[in-house]
Amino acid sequence: MKVQLENVKPMDIEKRSFAIITEELGYELPEDKAPIIKRCIHTSADFDYAQNLMFSDDVVEKALKALKNGACIVTDTQMAKAGINKKALQKFGGEVYCFMSDEEVAEIARKNGTTRATASMDKAAALQKPLIFAIGNAPTALVRLYELIEDGKLQPELIIGVPVGFVNVVQSKELIMQADVPYIVAKGRKGGSNIAACICNALLYMAGGRE
Amino acid sequence: MKVQLENVKPMDIEKRSFAIITEELGYELPEDKAPIIKRCIHTSADFDYAQNLMFSDDVVEKALKALKNGACIVTDTQMAKAGINKKALQKFGGEVYCFMSDEEVAEIARKNGTTRATASMDKAAALQKPLIFAIGNAPTALVRLYELIEDGKLQPELIIGVPVGFVNVVQSKELIMQADVPYIVAKGRKGGSNIAACICNALLYMAGGRE
Numbered sequence: 001m002k003v004q005l006e007n008v009k010p011m012d013i014e015k016r017s018f019a020i021i022t023e024e025l026g027y028e029l030p031e032d033k034a035p036i037i038k039r040c041i042h043t044s045a046d047f048d049y050a051q052n053l054m055f056s057d058d059v060v061e062k063a064l065k066a067l068k069n070g071a072c073i074v075t076d077t078q079m080a081k082a083g084i085n086k087k088a089l090q091k092f093g094g095e096v097y098c099f100m101s102d103e104e105v106a107e108i109a110r111k112n113g114t115t116r117a118t119a120s121m122d123k124a125a126a127l128q129k130p131l132i133f134a135i136g137n138a139p140t141a142l143v144r145l146y147e148l149i150e151d152g153k154l155q156p157e158l159i160i161g162v163p164v165g166f167v168n169v170v171q172s173k174e175l176i177m178q179a180d181v182p183y184i185v186a187k188g189r190k191g192g193s194n195i196a197a198c199i200c201n202a203l204l205y206m207a208g209g210r211e
Numbered sequence: 212m213k214v215q216l217e218n219v220k221p222m223d224i225e226k227r228s229f230a231i232i233t234e235e236l237g238y239e240l241p242e243d244k245a246p247i248i249k250r251c252i253h254t255s256a257d258f259d260y261a262q263n264l265m266f267s268d269d270v271v272e273k274a275l276k277a278l279k280n281g282a283c284i285v286t287d288t289q290m291a292k293a294g295i296n297k298k299a300l301q302k303f304g305g306e307v308y309c310f311m312s313d314e315e316v317a318e319i320a321r322k323n324g325t326t327r328a329t330a331s332m333d334k335a336a337a338l339q340k341p342l343i344f345a346i347g348n349a350p351t352a353l354v355r356l357y358e359l360i361e362d363g364k365l366q367p368e369l370i371i372g373v374p375v376g377f378v379n380v381v382q383s384k385e386l387i388m389q390a391d392v393p394y395i396v397a398k399g400r401k402g403g404s405n406i407a408a409c410i411c412n413a414l415l416y417m418a419g420g421r422e
Contacts, residue, residue, distance in 0.1 A: 003389070006378055167228055171217070
């Protein structure tokens with residue numbers, strides 16, 4: 001079979017991809033959410049994200065305001081941390097934290113019989129900063145965030161709740177959607193570190209963080 | 212709505228997830244490929260990976276042999292690099308390279324009007340080591356690998372060809388499946404850095420790299 005490559009300049013590949021996504025979707029998305037939904041589809045080639053992303057009231061407006069005010073991002077994987085556009089975030093004064101590989105976090109998790117994700121959320125909650133949580137892997141992180149919010153110990157600017165998987169993933173997302181917190185959640189089993197990172201990046205680019 | 216969490220110990224979550232995947236699949240996968248296919252589903256919650264992963268002849272056997280002999284892994288994203296279990300790889304003497312952020316690579320790409328992914332493959336090809344390529348993002352990386360192989364300038368131990376997206380992604384994978392190289396490819400548009408990393412990890416765990 002002869003393979004025919006499409007002739008698209010490096011700088012135009014993303015633009016062309018978004019045009020294909022828009023065309024194949026075939027219907028209009030809400031204007032403030034479209035860049036987020038389309039970037040999730042761009043990252044996964046999975047059009048399920050047109051249906052499964054849930055947004056709390058005015059969440060995009062709130063998220064952009066938080067980012068512009070220098071909110072920091074806490075993730076539950078080194079992969080999501082690697083994927084977030086840190087240059088764009090730094091432009092507003094924010095930085096990214098992931099405590100999953102901290103020896104101290106591993107030690108506390110062992111002692112308490114929890115996941116490291118749970119322990120790392122406790123460590124993050126102690127930061128005296130406006131925080132956005134981008135959870136792409138561990139449902140236990142979302143469950144702990146829910147508890148911290150319910151106990152009045154944490155008030156995040158935004159929770160991006162997109163862990164992926166088969167054990168307590170669906171439930172952990174339902175919990176977050178019941179909490180008093182701005183959220184963007186991928187309802188169901190799907191999500192991932194790539195999705196967590198790309199939602200952060202979509203927001204950063206909407207906020208004007210891209211050069 | 213009352214949310215009911217399943218009571219699974221942290222150390223048992225992955226095992227339980229794989230059991231759910233096996234049950235829901237409802238049919239037997241080839242024994243040597245099952246851990247790879249199931250880990251892709253585990254990473255994405257997307258059962259399409261039961262259908263779209265393509266394996267060249269004896270590729271799993273060849274890949275495990277290469278890893279055990281200390282092959283190094285080259286990726287096209289920092290995210291995939293972050294996701295690969297480096298402790299497991301180091302056990303066999305291998306390491307992970309990603310040249311995408313190298314200033315030299317950016318410079319060459321600018322000069323040649325190519326993507327950085329293309330330039331980073333040229334840099335990788337100059338390494339005098341047995342190499343496994345794990346491409347989760349850039350189809351242009353796969354196209355360049357195809358050219359290098361065709362020109363007799365590169366003979367990888369394995370290409371994991373799982374870029375995701377809408378422009379030349381499908382075609383770049385078809386090219387690799389036509390080349391004389393062991394491959395694991397996600398046919399179609401799907402894939403990603405997470406999929407690239409998890410295929411590496413599946414192979415590493417099969418090779419005995421996990422503690």
